[in-house]
Amino acid sequence: MVNMKDKNYFFALDIPLIITKQFKNKNDRLIQEYITDRDKLCILYQSRPDCIRTPTSGHHLIKRRYLLSRWHPYNVFGLCVNCHKWAHDNEAESEKIIIENAVNRCIMSDDTQFYKLKERAKK
């Protein structure tokens, strides 16, 4: 369970100017904990036939090298091992379905929240 006092560590606007390896490691761990706690079921459950339901890792839609979105809760979603592999093999299709499902599950109120983040993250 993530201590919500720690939540500022992975919100986009709070990223410090100098990012140390320790900062990355700590926040990579925190975001994974947060995502597994938030997404009790694989976000692609009900969208894919070979889904095994239990999310084992947080999948980044916008690649991890973009630090503005690396620890943002709208960019990381819990996937089971089968769906995670599929998502990497089918990036465009999986992004669309993951965002749709996130809105349906009320993780985001609408898809523009993700697309705005994506636009900012890559600048």
Ligand SMILES: [Zn+2]
């Ligand atoms: Zn799955």
